[in-house]
Amino acid sequence: MDVNLLSILxxxxxxxxxxFSDSFSSIHWYYKLTITEGPATVSYIxxxxxxxxxxxxxxxxxxxxxxxxINNVSVEHEIKFTVYEYETDQExxxxxxxxxxxxIRPNPPFPVVDGCDIQSGICYIQWRHGSxxxxxxxxxxxxxxxxxxxxxxxxxxxxxxxxxFTHNTNTWTSVLTVTEPLMHSSxxxxxxxxxxDTLNLLVHSEALVLVHNKGKETSQVNTTEVAVARNERIxxxxxxxxxxxxxxxxxxxxxxxxxxxxxxxxxxxxxYVISREYELREGNLIISDAQLRHEGxxxxxxxxxxxxVSSH
Numbered sequence: 001m002d003v004n005l006l007s008i009l010x011x012x013x014x015x016x017x018x019x020f021s022d023s024f025s026s027i028h029w030y031y032k033l034t035i036t037e038g039p040a041t042v043s044y045i046x047x048x049x050x051x052x053x054x055x056x057x058x059x060x061x062x063x064x065x066x067x068x069x070i071n072n073v074s075v076e077h078e079i080k081f082t083v084y085e086y087e088t089d090q091e092x093x094x095x096x097x098x099x100x101x102x103x104i105r106p107n108p109p110f111p112v113v114d115g116c117d118i119q120s121g122i123c124y125i126q127w128r129h130g131s132x133x134x135x136x137x138x139x140x141x142x143x144x145x146x147x148x149x150x151x152x153x154x155x156x157x158x159x160x161x162x163x164x165f166t167h168n169t170n171t172w173t174s175v176l177t178v179t180e181p182l183m184h185s186s187x188x189x190x191x192x193x194x195x196x197d198t199l200n201l202l203v204h205s206e207a208l209v210l211v212h213n214k215g216k217e218t219s220q221v222n223t224t225e226v227a228v229a230r231n232e233r234i235x236x237x238x239x240x241x242x243x244x245x246x247x248x249x250x251x252x253x254x255x256x257x258x259x260x261x262x263x264x265x266x267x268x269x270x271x272y273v274i275s276r277e278y279e280l281r282e283g284n285l286i287i288s289d290a291q292l293r294h295e296g297x298x299x300x301x302x303x304x305x306x307x308x309v310s311s312h
Contacts, residue, residue: 020066023088027066029054030082040084042068075141075170078102103199104171106140111193111207122208122270124247124263127181128215134177135193135207143172144195150183151190151267153244159183159191181211188212188245188303190265208270210263212247212301223297228290236285238300242266248278248285251297258299261285 020027028040031054041054044062054060061069066085070077077100085094114134116123125133137144147161159178166173174195182189193207228234238246248262262280263272271280277294279286283302287294 020085021087021094024066024085025088026086027062028084028086029060029062029068030084031060031077032079034082035084073102075102101199102141103201104139104141105201106137106144106171108138109201109203111135111137111146111195111202111205113193113207113209116207116209122210122263122265122272124210124212124260124272126214126258126260127211128213132177132179133181133191133209133211134175136176137174137195139168139171139173140201141171142199144174144197146174146176146196147194148176148178148181149192149194150181150185151192152184156192157184181209182213185303186213187301188247190245190267208265210245210247210265212260214258228287230290230292232290234287234290235281236287236298236300237283238285239283239302239304241304243283243302243304246280246283246300246302248280248298248300250294251299253296 024046026043026045028035028043029052031041033041040052042050042052042060042062044050044064044066050062052060055062058071061071063069066083068081068083079100081098081100083096083098085096087094112135113123113125114136115125127133133148135146135148137146143165145161145163148159149156150159159181160176162176164175166175176193178191181191189211191209191211193209195202195205197205226234226236236248238248243264244266246262246264246266247260249258249260251258259274261274261278262285263274264270264280264283273280277287277289279288283300285298285300
């Protein structure tokens with residue numbers, strides 16, 4: 001019987017849980033040894049004592065159910081263990097080979113996109129031609145491959161999956177870069193950086209990135225001047241109908257620099273409010289208490305379900 005045994009490198013003690021017959025009389029674990037090379041590393045006679053060089057050294061112990069205990073797990077234990085199970089009659093012998101895998105959770109336990117606020121739930125990037133977007137998993141064991149995907153109305157489309165791995169002492173850092181994030185959209189593109197988390201080590205395995213093309217002139221811009229008294233509430237309209245992706249930004253009249261105030265990804269039910277002075281309601285921007293600092297040009301860029309892109 002083959003058993004996959006999973007252990008955690010950073011724990012001081014870890015049980016290698018296995019299921020043996022209730023009628024076993026003794027269990028014999030071999031580490032870096034075979035049954036022909038000498039006594040077992042650690043043995044357990046049912047209802048009696050644990051014995052063996054591995055037990056005497058303090059490296060191993062055995063539970064009453066026959067499971068192996070490794071008192072201080074390290075990468076040296078990432079090897080095939082062999083255990084022999086004797087039945088009560090001492091003549092029935094069962095052999096089990098166990099592959100032990102040590103792992104280290106990355107820190108933080110999710111993909112990180114360079115230059116993004118990891119607490120916001122969605123990353124917003126103003127992109128210009130010639131720049132790149134990089135995603136990484138830091139200090140993980142085993143190494144995790146990454147994939148950049150573009151989320152479209154027709155499904156996820158792969159952009160790049162050629163991960164670069166950097167080996168540290170006991171861990172790997174995975175890095176993946178995309179240089180053309182807007183291959184499937186002109187102005188706004190929703191990307192996913194997805195980690196191959198086969199051992200379920202991550203809190204979440206995807207990073208959500210909304211890419212805003214700032215190097216392309218918007219083809220449809222309608223400008224409307226709106227006056228509002230101080231301390232009054234104002235609602236700026238953006239779209240009649242349902243949007244998929246939406247960005248509200250304010251453009252300074254002094255230096256023409258744009259600053260995002262609200263980013264919304266409707267398909268993921270995710271809204272990122274950069275400033276609490278603003279609210280979003282059905283695509284419209286709301287300022288509850290208008291002040292002089294709110295003066296400027298507000299631009300709304302959005303994609304509808306059919307990928308129609310407009311700005312106001």
